[in-house]
Amino acid sequence: MAQCEQLTTTVDAVVLRMRALDATLPEHDGVAVFNRVYLAVTEAVDRHIDGGRFPDARAAITLDVRFAERYLAAVAADEERRPPACWRPLFQMRRHPGVRPLQFALAGINAHIGHDLALAVVDACRSLGCEPVDLEDEFDRVGDLLVSLEERIREDLMPGPDLLQIADPLTHLLGSWSLERARDATWSAARALWALRRLPDLAEEFTARLDAAVGFAGRMLLTPLPD
Template sequence: MAQSEQLQQGERGTPPVDAVVSRMRVLAAELPARDGVAVFNRVYLSVIEDTDRQSDNGRSPDRRAASTLDVRFAERYLAAVDAVTEGRRPPACWRPLFAFRRHPGVRPLQFALAGVHAHVGHDLALAVVDACRAHDCEPAELEGEFDRVADLLTALEERVREELMPGPDLLRIADPLTHLLGAWSLERARDATWAAARALWVLRHLPDLATEFTDRLDAAVGFAGRMMLTPLPA
């Protein structure tokens, strides 16, 4: 059974959100620190753990309901990892990160933001549809959950920039890096993702069109991700 299937069912009764965190911790321990996937995984995991601690401290009114979209969302990233591990092709949105994960000319900040881009630009829209199917509800009923996950992504992006942006002594690197990544906006990506999720929900009764829409979304996100991972001079 694939790891992502185990997560959906929970591992030996473990709550799904805890199974997700456990799997990401295993990846963090297994992958070399400089590996591009490890860079994204490390920052993503730290934000999820912080959010989970806040839920445990009672700041989330319904932890079980709040975790649904989080889990569906994270599972899509972990499914991409599984695909590569098993010799299968991951979604197009994730292929640039896996292809360039060991390239010496790509900076950790690029790896991390390319992961965020793939995750929000493609995975989040599909996760919203997954959650709607699970709860038999319309996307509008999950808009609050979507906004909460988007807030988590904002925290993730802020942590990425805070921890991985080169300091003032590395402006020779930071200048082209800032130029390369400055065109990407999480806010615009978030708006586009919500529109894509609603469109996919409308298209659910037209499977051929839904598949075509999903494939084009995946390809477009992957193309932009490849640009974000342009190697920079040392």
């Protein structure tokens, strides 16, 4: 097993950073909407870790922290107008009056799951000196938490009409994206990136294409809609 890197950041520390970010953002800002959702997810993961719900707590903490750091780094990069392509649509559209809160939340989830999570798995494997397969249980448990929260997010942020009214433009738009499909694709991407770790040029090209593809999906999710 490769030598492990020392992980000094805790889940509590990234929670505090997200809370501090929330305090600086206007309530209806698109990034603020996603930040509140992601904060709730991270707090839930923290409770599950503290409650012994993850068999390997160190692996769960490492994956969760590496995952959160990707989002926080994207926010910091936006201040210099250099965010990853997957996050660019949310940062560019964050104040658009024609975009609904649910669109902001799911566009952020799309960027974070579709791109950041794959890279976080690789980051965590390097930190722990393990293979992606060794983190599959932690990956699945975090994914299950996200899926369980997605329905609540849709219910809380969905303005009428009811979700079953499929003629509504928002319902139609959001029906084209699935968290479970995104999670499955991310696991495949993480394994591919790990397999390419000794081929840096190919790994960089793969990462750039993943970033662009996820950004394209995010732009679709943020299509402005009529009132």
